[in-house]
Amino acid sequence: MIELLRRFGGKFRRYMVIGPACKLIEVIFDLLTPLVIAQMIDKGIGAHDVSAVVHYGILLAAMAVIGISFTLVCQKMAALTSQGMGTDIRGALYEHINKLSYAELDRFGTPSLITRITNDVNQVQLAVALGVRMLIRWPFLAVGSMIAALAIDLKLGMIFLICTPAIGLVFWFVMARCIPYYKQLQAKLDRIALICREGLSGARVVRAFVREGHERERFAQAADDQARVAIAVGKLSSILNPVTFLVMNLGVCAILWVGGIQVNVGELTQGQVMAFVNYMTQTLTSIVYVANLVVVFTKASASASRINEVLNCVPSITDEGNQPVALLEPSAMGNAVPVPALSLSHASFSFGAGAANAVNDVTLELPLGKTLGIIGGTGSGKSTLVSLIPRLYDAGVGSVSVMGSDVRAWPLDQLRHVVATVPQRASLVSGTIRSNLTWRDESATDEELWAALDIAQASEFVHNKPQGLDAPVEAGGKNFSGGQRQRLTI
Ligand SMILES: Nc1ncnc2c1ncn2[C@@H]1O[C@H](COP(=O)(O)OP(=O)(O)OP(=O)(O)O)[C@@H](O)[C@H]1O
Ligand SMILES: [Mg+2]
Structure with missing residues (x-):
């Protein structure tokens, strides 16, 4: 993740500072809110002073509006950073994959490269967006609320100090067991992609051999395999929320009880107890969100290492420093x-x-x-x-x-x-006949194209198409017969 940020984050450094800074301002307003509410309760509601209630009400509304404005700016920064970085990473991956030689492509395999460009980049993108928006917010809110609560009353703070580590412990227990699963999930997705690709690109053969059932079974197995791991993680993490809220609400009950007694003896005001409760729920929910951040970052770091593996793969075939070779026309060779x-x-x-x-x-x-022909067994x-x-x-x-x-x-x-190569397996790409024929020489004239089609004995069926050279070619050339595809490839 750090490596990706270093490589692609530079351009977005400004956004990555402005976004969290705005979030920090919002957090400060969030931290002040319970204090204003406390004032509203004590000076307004407690003293039956309507004008004080209105006064603090307006203050709260103003704080909310300012907070939301900063949040919106942060949101925009997060979107710009994550989408921009995602696009750059995808572009860099695609460009790098095009530089890899056959040997490396064989090693990664096409389905895995596709999941890396799509799913893995998405995971990283999500983590970057959350990072800009939330990395500052939740930890600051958790610590800030805790300090503010302790500042109100140390005795109530004891309840707080018991609840927080209890929740922390539950999280540590669950996360430590979940994290290894996230890495497995990515590999299982690769397998699903591979089966999808084989099954869908070979759909005709699958139909011809009535293998639909078998293919469905194979896909179901891979999907079940992935689902099994996902469910195991889900089950583990599903205990988090109930346990957190149980601890949190027990804590609230305890605070109301102890706080009630203190209000009765005049050590605390009602507003202070309410502020305390608010701070406590804020801290504990922040811990839940911090844990979610850990999940997203763990997934993203597994994805980032898969992306880096491709980006760091050095193409084994390069031409760095090679000078163009001077080619003499045969007539100019003389007696050499x-x-x-x-x-x-x-x-x-x-x-x-x-x-x-x-x-x-x-x-x-x-x-x-x-001319040399090479003959040999398959x-x-x-x-x-x-x-x-x-x-x-x-x-x-x-x-x-x-x-x-x-x-x-x-x-x-x-x-x-x-060196002009005609691959053994005919391969056309979506576009037109012309766009396929001009792959090697973009400036080829129509006469040259027709001459080439004549040599490849393809001019007849191209002539028969109403649009001629501009006849559409579908992905993989699937609107042409096998023989036609081979001739066009030649
Ligand atoms: N990408 C690859 N990875 C691993 N082994 C390969 C790969 N491509 C070919 N081979 C192996 O290399 C050997 C030579 O394959 P090649 O494609 O050159 O045969 P060929 O003479 O062209 O056969 P045919 O007449 O069937 O086209 C085969 O035994 C094949 O199994
Ligand atoms: Mg061959």
């Missing part, structure tokens, strides 16, 4: 010894420590203008070999060179522009 367009030297790659090599000691050279490493060329993965051993330069020496943008 031509460099091979592609060469691999004892290149090996494995998907993880201990896993067998997917590409094992490959050496090959491909001159400019030549799972023999063809796709993996190809993904070493635009550096989607880095060869662990050996080297891969394009146009005579090691791929590790190329700026990634330039390398991936020079």
Whole structure:
């Protein structure tokens, strides 16, 4: 949490000072209110003085209006800070995830990345908003009320001093047992996201194989699993409120009793006893809210560490400091010894420590203008070999060179522009045919696009669409057939 605040909070520092400062002013008014009420009771109601009642009534109303005005300012500051930070964190996460290489994406898994960007950022956002609004309020109100109450009467204060630690103890008992559960809850949400993603994106297959029941069962299991933990936490924390209010009301009874006797002997006024009761309820409810803050911050800190894990993940494939590679047109090469367009030297790659090599000691050279087809059984490493060329993965051993330069020496943008890749799995994004085709070259003209469609043998079905190049493509290209999708991908 601290790390996120340090990284993203700077911009909002001003709001984070103004907000709590306004809250502090509101707390001061809250602390003064019971004293004004005491005056109203003693000087107004007790003395049957209507004008004093009206006078203090107006004072109370004015204090409430000023208090609310400061609260509104604080509320606005909290909203600006939390929404702003949330947006910045989400943006930074998305940007960073786009920098990660395949290896890191494989490690986190897409569903977990999605929950981190959505749910985890929401938790942090909530904590920031509450922090700006409440972090100052409740502790100050608790301590301030306690001091004010003790200042009224020390003997009554004894009752207070017994009730407060009693409630504190109950909280400590419950929270210590709840906190470990919050971390588990996040991991269980990841699992639900994974099942949702698999089940929903594979909806057609699920229907075709009549696996709806099985999918429902799988989802229900994950949801039950999450609910079980959530209910366990809920049960534990549900004893908090009744116990607090029980202790609080017993305390109020005791104060009224002891305070009543003191009023009778003239040691205290009725107003002072009422103020005391008000201070006590204020302190004890503040403790309840402080405990809620602890819950929100615990959840947020679990989320923050999941966010930081992604933000601190260093992409294994970077091109820092790489200078653009000078490419000569073949005609300009003259008599120089031509460099091979592609060469691999004892290149090996494995998907993880201990896993067998997917590409094992490959050496090959491909001159400019030549074509090479690679044939092999399924799972023999063809796709993996190809993904070493635009550096989607880095060869662990050996080297891969394009146009005579090691791929590790190329700026990634330039390398991936020079190496055109058609993925094995067709992939289109929502937009239009044109927006999909111009991914590699945004300035491509219509003639170029049609020429490309001709080569990919896709021009016929695009011609048949009334909107042609501007025909809409739905998410994942699902309004096209498998073959059409593949051709458009090419
Ligand atoms: N992301 C991944 N994580 C772990 N292992 C992987 C991953 N992708 C592929 N593999 C493994 O690497 C090996 C090579 O896979 P690859 O996709 O290169 O095969 P292929 O020759 O292209 O097969 P096909 O002809 O079926 O497309 C396979 O045994 C596969 O299990
Ligand atoms: Mg393949």
